[in-house]
Amino acid sequence: MNDNVHSLIGAYAVDAVTPDERTDFESHLAACEDCTAELAGLREAAATLAAAESVAPPAALRARVLDQIGRTAQLPPPTGDDAPVAPRADVAPASSRRERHAWPRLAVAAAVAAVLAVGGLAGSALLGQRGQTGEDQLALEKDVMMVTSAPDAHAMDLGLGSAHLVMSDKMGSVVAMGEDCPEPTAGMEYQLWVVMEDGSKHAGPTFAPDSDGTFMTLMDMDMDGVAAFAVTQEPMGGSEQPTTDVVAEVGL
Amino acid sequence: MSAERRLGAVPGGDPDGHPETRRDADPLGELLVRTGRGDQAAFEQVYDALAGPVHGLALRIVRDPQLAEDVAQEALVEVWRVAARFRPEQGSARSFVLTIAHRRAVDRVRSEQSHADRLLTHGPRQATTTTEQADHPEQVVDAIDAQWRAARVRKGLAALTPLQREALELTYYKGYTNRQLAESLGIPLGTAKARIRDAMIRLRDTWEGTR
Numbered sequence: 269m270n271d272n273v274h275s276l277i278g279a280y281a282v283d284a285v286t287p288d289e290r291t292d293f294e295s296h297l298a299a300c301e302d303c304t305a306e307l308a309g310l311r312e313a314a315a316t317l318a319a320a321e322s323v324a325p326p327a328a329l330r331a332r333v334l335d336q337i338g339r340t341a342q343l344p345p346p347t348g349d350d351a352p353v354a355p356r357a358d359v360a361p362a363s364s365r366r367e368r369h370a371w372p373r374l375a376v377a378a379a380v381a382a383v384l385a386v387g388g389l390a391g392s393a394l395l396g397q398r399g400q401t402g403e404d405q406l407a408l409e410k411d412v413m414m415v416t417s418a419p420d421a422h423a424m425d426l427g428l429g430s431a432h433l434v435m436s437d438k439m440g441s442v443v444a445m446g447e448d449c450p451e452p453t454a455g456m457e458y459q460l461w462v463v464m465e466d467g468s469k470h471a472g473p474t475f476a477p478d479s480d481g482t483f484m485t486l487m488d489m490d491m492d493g494v495a496a497f498a499v500t501q502e503p504m505g506g507s508e509q510p511t512t513d514v515v516a517e518v519g520l
Numbered sequence: 521m522s523a524e525r526r527l528g529a530v531p532g533g534d535p536d537g538h539p540e541t542r543r544d545a546d547p548l549g550e551l552l553v554r555t556g557r558g559d560q561a562a563f564e565q566v567y568d569a570l571a572g573p574v575h576g577l578a579l580r581i582v583r584d585p586q587l588a589e590d591v592a593q594e595a596l597v598e599v600w601r602v603a604a605r606f607r608p609e610q611g612s613a614r615s616f617v618l619t620i621a622h623r624r625a626v627d628r629v630r631s632e633q634s635h636a637d638r639l640l641t642h643g644p645r646q647a648t649t650t651t652e653q654a655d656h657p658e659q660v661v662d663a664i665d666a667q668w669r670a671a672r673v674r675k676g677l678a679a680l681t682p683l684q685r686e687a688l689e690l691t692y693y694k695g696y697t698n699r700q701l702a703e704s705l706g707i708p709l710g711t712a713k714a715r716i717r718d719a720m721i722r723l724r725d726t727w728e729g730t731r
Contacts, residue, residue, distance in 0.1 A: 278719070279691065312724065325592055333593055336593070462708070487711070488709070
């Protein structure tokens with residue numbers, strides 16, 4: 269079972285979730301300050317999209333709404349720490365079925381550092397990756413830490429700078445991270461591919477190294493039938509299928 | 521590098537760069553807080569400020585004008601009902617209200633999915649009519665504001681990759697779930713989730729500082 273509920277944050281922000289996923293994510297959200305902060309930013313962006321759609325409603329709507337609120341009881345304010353984070357009052361707050369720890373940041377840094385040491389990347393400055401906001405970066409770090417600290421996590425050399433691939437079947441995730449990664453060609457970024465046993469390739473996330481060559485990316489996936497991971501350079505935004513030669517590959 | 525240095529290199533968890541999440545003076549926020557305490561006059565002001573976006577969003581998503589009106593009414597009454605749950609420190613009033621409206625609209629589309637054509641065909645884009653009734657100076661200002669917002673959204677969408685735009689078109693505007701997105705595009709579920717998230721992050725970052 270994929271426990272990486274955090275990866276639903278974008279889908280949740282645009283309501284691209286099923287009721288079950290919504291419940292799962294909200295129970296996670298209640299315990300995760302980083303998600304709460306990231307979600308606020310994504311929701312503001314969604315609201316900006318919505319605000320551009322403004323179409324004045326018929327005047328009669330105002331009278332109907334005002335009439336109806338006169339007959340509609342209001343929910344009481346939430347008390348103390350049981351405040352729901354989302355404006356979602358018509359569904360009872362979810363029980364914390366699969367709650368994860370809200371990891372203190374120091375623990376995250378320490379754990380990632382420990383993993384890097386294990387992976388032979390001690391002393392790297394991965395956490396300093398720029399170009400992303402603090403929330404994204406922290407969220408990513410936390411997910412990366414969940415994967416790299418999984419009991420079944422194992423690291424493999426990726427052959428892209430000093431990059432490693434860390435995968436965990438249990439977490440259903442694979443992480444690629446490293447440093448000294450060469451700049452991709454202008455206008456291109458790297459993309460991770462999942463190579464199946466039958467030779468088919470599935471598109472993974474795109475990534476680009478920081479100015480000092482560090483990068484970190486993560487994807488959720490089912491490890492069944494996976495033969496290898498590959499990296500190519502693709503136009504910004506990624507491709508559905510590789511369009512250039514493989515620059516790095518690691519077989520399982 | 522020490523753990524402290526590393527830690528210092530991580531941008532802080534405070535919502536720096538998200539002016540609307542930390543803005544103290546969100547006049548709508550104050551009105552929504554008062555709405556939560558049962559102040560109907562405050563609700564009327566919230567209505568006047570946001571009924572247009574709520575209705576326009578519903579129209580964009582459900583397409584049928586009568587359905588859109590129903591969705592807008594449900595959403596606005598819902599705002600009244602749950603206003604006490606609004607927490608100004610967690611986001612703007614606009615975001616709170618439009619989140620409710622979007623969810624209502626998407627839920628309605630999904631419950632009507634037997635009308636599968638709604639999911640398959642793009643109707644003509646509804647023109648914003650905010651500019652049509654510019655009888656008063658404040659409406660002129662509203663119209664200019666609406667044009668500015670529309671231009672800003674175009675700029676944001678232009679910053680997305682075609683794949684990201686497609687992902688938002690299918691999810692945000694058409695109500696696909698992340699799984700439906702993955703299946704309709706033939707991509708892994710993790711890729712679909714990541715694409716939506718990346719798109720929203722890019723929008724947010726593009727709009728940062730231009731509010």
